[in-house]
Amino acid sequence: MEKSTVVCKCEEINIDEIESAIKIGAHTFDDIKRLTRCGMGPCQAKVCTNLVRQIISECTNKPLSDIKPSKMRMPLKPTRIGVLAGSQESSSVISVFSETAPEDGDSSNG
Amino acid sequence: MLSLSLVRRLQRMVIQAMAKKYDVVIIGSGVIGSSIAYHLSESKEKEILVIDKDFPLSGTSGSTQAWVWVHNKTPAWYGELSMYSAELYPFLEKKIGDVEYKRTGGIAPFFDEADREKALRLAEKQAEVGIEIDVLNREQVLEKEPALSPNIAGATFSKIDGNVNPFRLVELYIKASKKNQVQFSFYNPVIDIEKENGVYKIITKSETYFAKQLILAGGPWTKEIGNMLGVDIPVKQVRGQIIVTEPLAPILKHTIGGMRQADNGEVLIGYSKEEVGYDRRTTLDVIQDTAKMAMDYLPDLAKANIVRCFSGVRVMPNDGLPILGPIPTMDNAYIAVMHSGITLSPLVGTLMTELLTEGETSIDLNRLKLDRFNEFNASV
Numbered sequence A: 001m002e003k004s005t006v007v008c009k010c011e012e013i014n015i016d017e018i019e020s021a022i023k024i025g026a027h028t029f030d031d032i033k034r035l036t037r038c039g040m041g042p043c044q045a046k047v048c049t050n051l052v053r054q055i056i057s058e059c060t061n062k063p064l065s066d067i068k069p070s071k072m073r074m075p076l077k078p079t080r081i082g083v084l085a086g087s088q089e090s091s092s093v094i095s096v097f098s099e100t101a102p103e104d105g106d107s108s109n110g
Numbered sequence B: 001m002l003s004l005s006l007v008r009r010l011q012r013m014v015i016q017a018m019a020k021k022y023d024v025v026i027i028g029s030g031v032i033g034s035s036i037a038y039h040l041s042e043s044k045e046k047e048i049l050v051i052d053k054d055f056p057l058s059g060t061s062g063s064t065q066a067w068v069w070v071h072n073k074t075p076a077w078y079g080e081l082s083m084y085s086a087e088l089y090p091f092l093e094k095k096i097g098d099v100e101y102k103r104t105g106g107i108a109p110f111f112d113e114a115d116r117e118k119a120l121r122l123a124e125k126q127a128e129v130g131i132e133i134d135v136l137n138r139e140q141v142l143e144k145e146p147a148l149s150p151n152i153a154g155a156t157f158s159k160i161d162g163n164v165n166p167f168r169l170v171e172l173y174i175k176a177s178k179k180n181q182v183q184f185s186f187y188n189p190v191i192d193i194e195k196e197n198g199v200y201k202i203i204t205k206s207e208t209y210f211a212k213q214l215i216l217a218g219g220p221w222t223k224e225i226g227n228m229l230g231v232d233i234p235v236k237q238v239r240g241q242i243i244v245t246e247p248l249a250p251i252l253k254h255t256i257g258g259m260r261q262a263d264n265g266e267v268l269i270g271y272s273k274e275e276v277g278y279d280r281r282t283t284l285d286v287i288q289d290t291a292k293m294a295m296d297y298l299p300d301l302a303k304a305n306i307v308r309c310f311s312g313v314r315v316m317p318n319d320g321l322p323i324l325g326p327i328p329t330m331d332n333a334y335i336a337v338m339h340s341g342i343t344l345s346p347l348v349g350t351l352m353t354e355l356l357t358e359g360e361t362s363i364d365l366n367r368l369k370l371d372r373f374n375e376f377n378a379s380v
Helices: A015-023 A029-036 A049-060 A081-085 A096-100 B004-018 B031-041 B076-096 B113-127 B138-144 B166-179 B219-229 B284-297 B299-303 B341-358 B374-379
Strands: A006-008 B020-027 B048-051 B106-110 B134-137 B154-158 B183-185 B190-196 B199-204 B208-216 B235-245 B259-261 B267-269 B305-317 B323-326 B333-337
Touching: A006 A049, A015 A029, A015 A049, A029 A049, A029 B166, A081 B235, A081 B284, A081 B299, A081 B305, B020 B031, B020 B199, B031 B048, B031 B166, B031 B333, B031 B341, B048 B166, B048 B208, B076 B113, B076 B166, B076 B341, B106 B113, B106 B138, B113 B134, B113 B154, B134 B138, B138 B154, B166 B183, B166 B341, B190 B219, B208 B219, B208 B341, B219 B235, B219 B305, B219 B333, B235 B284, B267 B284, B284 B299, B323 B341, B333 B341
Parallel strands: B020 B048, B020 B208, B048 B183, B208 B333
Antiparallel strands: B106 B154, B134 B154, B190 B199, B199 B208, B235 B267, B235 B305, B259 B267, B323 B333
C-alpha cells in the first residue's frame, strides 16, 4: 500500500506517520495516537483502530491478536454538553398528569 | 566439574560485565524526566539513560490540559518559581522546536462578589515576588472574553499564564535528548534497585543497568520506586477528569482557570481532584459536573459536542508543593516529583542539571527538600 494512504480520516493521518511513530518506539495504538493524533477526531478511532493494529503487527512482527485496540471512553458518540449537564428545561419526558389535567378555564375535558 | 555456586558466581560476574553503566539514570520519561534528560544532555558530558515502564505520554504528562499556570500558585515563593519557569518557555522553544507554547494570559473567574477581597489579597501577595495580577470586574472580564457568562462577578488576570501542547513538548524534549546521545528504554518497568560498590544497580524487566547518579522522576509512580530504595515518598495519587469538545470556531483567547481552547479548536474542560489511587476510569458523575461547570462559565458551550472524556492520575505531594533535590539519606540519588510538571519542567530541568553537575543551584531548593516531611523522616 502507498505510504501516503490515509488511515485516520478524521485527523488525516497516513501510513507513513504511523510507521514513523512505531520507529521511535511506540508499540500500542494509544501511544501512537498521542504522537500523531491518529484516532483523536470525531469518530474516536472507530475507523482506524484495526488498520493501525495491522500496521503495528506488521512492523513489530507480533500476531494481530497481541495488539490491543484503542481505549474507549465515554461518550461513545458525540454528545452535547447541555445534554450531559442534564438541564431541566430540555427534558423530553412528558408528565402524564400535566398532559391530561384540565387547564384553568378549559372546560372541554370537564 | 564446576560447583553450582561457582557457576552462579560466574554468571553474576558475566551479567555485571555486560550490564550497561551510565553516569545518570533517570526513572520516568514524562515531562519532568525528559526535561531533566534534555537539559543534562546539553553539555554532552554525561552518559544518560531514561527508563520508563510504559511509553512517554502514557501517564500523567499525556492526560493534562497543559496550562502553563502561574498567577494563583501560592505561597508566593511557589508562584515565583512557576513564573521563572514560564519565562523559560520562549527560549526552550527556540532550542527544541515548536511546542505550541502560547502566553495567552490567564483568567480565574469568581462568581461571588465576596471573593473580590480574596482576589485583591492574592494580587497584593503575588506582587511582592513580581507576579502582576489585575483584579477585574464583570465588564472587564467580558471585554477580554465576550463569550464568558455575565453571571461572573469578576476574575483575577495575569499576562504570564498560558498553555502548551503537552504531546509536542514531551516528544521534542525526547527528540532533542536523543540528538545529544541520551539513551531511552521504554515499556521496561524497574523491578528493583540496589546499591553495589557505591553505584546504583537498576534491575528492569529487560536488563540491568548501573548508574553513578540516580534520579526519580516517576510522577505518581515514584511512590513505588521509593519503596524499592526503602524511602517513603510522601505523595498521593489524584485523579483529574477532563472533557474534550469537537473543534469549535475561536471562542476563547485566554487560558481560563478550568478550560482552554487548543490550536485545532477543541476546548478542553475540567478541574477535578479525586483520591482513588491509580484508577484512571472516567465516571459519569464528575463528567456531568464538569459539563455543568462548562455551561456556568461559558453558556454557549451547551450546544457544543463532547467527543471524548479522559482522565489522568496526577501526583500530589502531601503538602502540595514540589519535591526537588537530593534524597538526603542516599548519596547521588535525587528526586523530582511535583503536581504542576508542565509549568515547572523548563525550570526543573535547568536546576537539576546545575545540581548534578555543580552540586549547587542558582535558586535555593531548601524549601523543596524531601526531608521537610515527617513521613520521610520516619521511614529512614
